[in-house]
Amino acid sequence: MESIGVLITHPIYTYLEKELSKRFNLIYLSDLPSHHIINNNINSSIRAVVCDVKNGADTELIESLPKLEIVSTFSVGYDKIDLEKCKERNVRVTNTPDVLTDCVADTAVGLALAVFRKICVSDRYVRDGHWLKANFQLTNKFSGKAVGIVGLGRIGSAIAKRVAAFGCPISYHSRTEKSESGYKYYPNIIDLASNCEVLIVACALTKETYHIVNRQVIDALGPKGVIINIGRGPHIDQHELVLALTEGRLGGAGLDVFENEPDVPQELFGLENVVLSPHVGSDTVETCNAMADLVIANLEAHFLSKPLLTPVV
Numbered sequence: 548m549e550s551i552g553v554l555i556t557h558p559i560y561t562y563l564e565k566e567l568s569k570r571f572n573l574i575y576l577s578d579l580p581s582h583h584i585i586n587n588n589i590n591s592s593i594r595a596v597v598c599d600v601k602n603g604a605d606t607e608l609i610e611s612l613p614k615l616e617i618v619s620t621f622s623v624g625y626d627k628i629d630l631e632k633c634k635e636r637n638v639r640v641t642n643t644p645d646v647l648t649d650c651v652a653d654t655a656v657g658l659a660l661a662v663f664r665k666i667c668v669s670d671r672y673v674r675d676g677h678w679l680k681a682n683f684q685l686t687n688k689f690s691g692k693a694v695g696i697v698g699l700g701r702i703g704s705a706i707a708k709r710v711a712a713f714g715c716p717i718s719y720h721s722r723t724e725k726s727e728s729g730y731k732y733y734p735n736i737i738d739l740a741s742n743c744e745v746l747i748v749a750c751a752l753t754k755e756t757y758h759i760v761n762r763q764v765i766d767a768l769g770p771k772g773v774i775i776n777i778g779r780g781p782h783i784d785q786h787e788l789v790l791a792l793t794e795g796r797l798g799g800a801g802l803d804v805f806e807n808e809p810d811v812p813q814e815l816f817g818l819e820n821v822v823l824s825p826h827v828g829s830d831t832v833e834t835c836n837a838m839a840d841l842v843i844a845n846l847e848a849h850f851l852s853k854p855l856l857t858p859v860v
């Protein structure tokens with residue numbers, strides 16, 4: 548397979564790049580003169596694209612690669628890939644589900660605990676020497692809080708399993724009811740928000756879920772409510788979220804994702820009821836290696852004409 552041209556976005560996870568380079572002829576996106584140049588020699592040698600959450604495969608890129616057969620993303624989300632264009636061009640698409648479910652669900656619970664128990668604030672309190680003068684403020688209990696999950700797919704279900712162990716009553720909103728889950732279903736997200744204390748966003752980003760958490764949803768959750776987002780930034784109307792947090796209309800937020808990453812609204816930096824992380828939900832060595840192995844296994848399966856392990860298209 549050494550002669551197969553694989554375009555990678557750069558920088559990509561080091562282990563993935565190293566393993567890919569043992570098997571394929573790597574071409575770096577940053578080395579291409581421009582996506583617009585169609586049918587030049589480099590573009591014509593590329594049969595696969597490996598991308599990630601930062602750099603996907605947009606219409607322009609796909610159109611510039613006449614020999615493209617497969618796009619394999621180092622992520623579970625594929626919102627940065629033009630799926631319609633891939634279908635039209637008969638280009639296969641794979642992602643990395645399952646292997647990252649545990650870590651993303653762990654992150655959601657970690658953010659919720661950090662917001663309610665002010666773990667980051669208390670860490671700074673100790674480091675800054677304030678404990679020598681006074682005890683830390685009381686915080687709020689997370690165990691037993693009513694949790695509403697937006698999207699009861701693999702990750703949403705893993706979050707539900709975890710928060711159930713914290714004694715949290717669970718309800719959810721999704722396109723269709725999953726009666727086998729045993730959790731209370733709300734067909735309307737505003738009703739879910741009105742009936743929970745913690746709203747955790749865990750669905751895929753699509754046209755339908757863009758800004759699914761809007762001002763109405765935030766107001767339904769209310770001044771004691773907390774939003775956790777481990778999905779995608781554009782799930783939440785960030786302007787409204789910032790307003791609600793700064794005006795005290797929302798109790799707190801734990802955010803791993805943002806609308807214009809890596810830009811994070813500065814207004815959030817001074818808020819003690821907000822915990823911010825840099826889109827690292829799945830970023831552990833164990834999970835990233837498993838994701839990388841899956842990207843490679845999908846490419847190898849494709850080029851050996853075997854069934855793809857985790858096909859999207």
Ligand SMILES: O=CC(=O)O
Nearest residue numbers: 600621622623624
């Ligand atoms: O955000 C992370 C992913 O989609 O894998």
